[in-house]
Amino acid sequence: MRVALDGGAGVPLRRQIAGQLRAAILERRLPPGARLPSSRRMAAELNCARGTVLAAIDDLIAEGYVVARPGSGVAAAANLPDEMLAPPRAGAAAGAAGAPPPALPARTTALLAAARDVASGPAAPVAFPLGQPDREAFPFPLWAKLLEREWRRPGWQVAGAPHPFGHAGLRAAIAAYLGAARGFACEAAEVVVTSGVQQAVTLFARAVLEPGARAWIEEPGYPGVAAALEAAEAVPAPVPIDAAGFSAEAALAAAPDARLAVVAPSHHFPLGTVMSLPRRLALLAWAERAGGWIVEDDFDGEYRYAGRPLAPLRALDRSGRVAYLGSFSKLLFPTLRLSFMVLPPPLAAPMERVMAALSAPAALLGQGALARFIADGHFAAHLRRTRVLYAARQEAVVAAAARHLRGMLAVPPDVGGMHLVARPDAGVRLDDRAATAAAGAACVRVARLSVCYRGEAAAHGLLLGYAGTPDADIEPAIRRLADALAVRHAAPARPRD
């Protein structure tokens, strides 16, 4: 048996000795029942104090690897299962680095097949990422100061025992902001801080729906909504939208028993459609009549470049059936991961009591700093700055598309939002899966319109997120996109998938 000590390894001698004896037992170099050399002999061989050897052996006795036999020293334990005592296989010690990947269930294998390779290096900035704000606009030094101030001496409600709906100051700041900016009154008590819009949808659906109940979603729509409903054991019922947005009449025809509608009336994702006032009132009338619930997703309602927005459903709701959702992550920076939901007033008290059972709370770390950021006017100022920035970017995309994509794709302007939809010109056939792949190869990360359909895609198109694309990159990226598509366009037409 060899025990080699390495005085420079930074590991105490006692632990080195114990570790190597343990390995010798597990690898059968010291077979079950075999007696260990005396502590005196080991100390002499290892050139260390005998007390150190005895301490190591005490550790192994405590761990059960060796047993002390009165009068006859210590021996390797006999009661370790045989399988574990087999000699280690080649490569197994290093975490089975060379071994074939383990068998995984069908669900995971399917996910793996669908997953794109994750880039491990520094993410090269790509043009047109969806849902990402400008990288330079957010005032991080100010944010850092607010964080520092918040955490210097936090109360225990912040550090240890927060309200189930989140930071009280942030909830008050959100309520005040909505009153001023979105034109409806709500109480801080109705505001729940969440880590994302999807979490909010899941939480609300869990609270108001029986498992297996149906919920209307917009077709096309944000794919995350359907996933969020399924996480709440609800069954999404897609309702095709038209030029006036979501229609309660069409929804009732499609799934008359639904008890929840999830809609984006102020700016539909991804098409940008604005739900008309009669449609809004009809949906509210349904909710009141049928005892239904409405989730109003207003996630980029802050960016409106032309005209005045319609009153949110929440502002028109007389009967307390609307939950209103907004997100900060897409407006400030993505890893903030803070969104909010304004509950229908009658639900605030009961959901507070059951919140812990419905959902994990959003991380509290940034909530106090965000409260100050809003209350001190920095949030409104940031929105004003970025509104000008993004309006100009949208114009730049429309202009560049008119120059370079003519004859292939039409990119009309939108009254608001952070992205545009490029649709094939008349007579042009677009396979948006192939087009996004071709664009990706040219470092243009456009998203596909067709994935926003839950059923068969009624249209193909490309989604261009312009908010996070610097001014100078827009025209070159549109040119690269045009080149990538021109090559595809010249290739033989392929059927849509």
Added chain:
Amino acid sequence: MRVALDGGAGVPLRRQIAGQLRAAILERRLPPGARLPSSRRMAAELNCARGTVLAAIDDLIAEGYVVARPGSGVAAAANLPDEMLAPPRAGAAAGAAGAPPPALPARTTALLAAARDVASGPAAPVAFPLGQPDREAFPFPLWAKLLEREWRRPGWQVAGAPHPFGHAGLRAAIAAYLGAARGFACEAAEVVVTSGVQQAVTLFARAVLEPGARAWIEEPGYPGVAAALEAAEAVPAPVPIDAAGFSAEAALAAAPDARLAVVAPSHHFPLGTVMSLPRRLALLAWAERAGGWIVEDDFDGEYRYAGRPLAPLRALDRSGRVAYLGSFSKLLFPTLRLSFMVLPPPLAAPMERVMAALSAPAALLGQGALARFIADGHFAAHLRRTRVLYAARQEAVVAAAARHLRGMLAVPPDVGGMHLVARPDAGVRLDDRAATAAAGAACVRVARLSVCYRGEAAAHGLLLGYAGTPDADIEPAIRRLADALAVRHAAPARPRD
């Protein structure tokens, strides 16, 4: 029709006029089709510029509330559903356009000040909360500085596009810490930052189990584990533990088809049992033989007051079947909400690719600061300080219990952890539901042993979390507990529930 303007409300006149006309239409004071007064007349009555009235009417036309009739002025729209036009019910004003929205800065500041008072107000500290660290021990001023430094100029990988497993620096710091403190080597690439132990269990079970597959859990055990498995559509199979901890043999007898075991070998929750080495090796042998997986929950393994801990399962695992879980929230402060999972090496690459589909990422805001906290040695120093503190608190609880609970409850010491288990003395009958209620009335928040059983509770007892209970509060709280139980004890015995 009355329109009253309030120049001091901080709301632009144009929006006040539009808001009140909107309310008049919705409340039928202006019935569908009714013509509005001329803009000239309204301006004269309201004593404001005619342009302001025209702008308000333009807004209402854009919103669809009023329609312009060429040559004959404007009228309330006819196409609003009747139901919405009914007079508002008493008390249904929330969200109706009548009330002017509040001005932002003053009210926000006031609300924030009020909220702050609530946050820092006297949340009555209760004795013996479970899973809570000491309130004073964590160095918040240092933490605030680390946060400030991290967020002053964050890279975009921190602010916008993090790795799906979390902050690279934190993952490296965790790997290095585990090598030094827990005696096993792992790579940063295998470390996933999660928001809690439950999230980690759900994530891992989703990746390795087919829906409906069975997973062994300890009986009794942490109730969150069963909930986390159910969230992954796995079926928990409780396996009673004995004095040597979880037994693979008993587990195979109970549910031979299980493919996952979730265990806490170093310090069982709630009993404190340490899983023996032969049991550890037998469980590992099962995993290797059957292609099973093990989740090793080591959430309070850092607190060990006597003897040396056994090697973790992860350190003994030769075949890459063990995921190791640890938590920072219980060691530092609860709202940190950061935990970690070290994946079996063969699963690191495949799970990286499907992570986005399996689980929401943990909040990134504190991860960089925590990385520095660990790497600069503050974490190890904090553990050393609190280990001394908590060991003394455990002794104080044991001593106080021996004085005041004799004849009712026995509270033996534990080799580690952050709580103790009080069990009824021989001949004493304890209903722990009634006992916790009686204790709560005396401001002693003990938890129940019986809720840790998934099946019928084999034992009743009280769980006393001592780590977060200040030294001076321990003896008085034990006395209050004794008084509360003595009253109950004197009352007629009740059957267990």
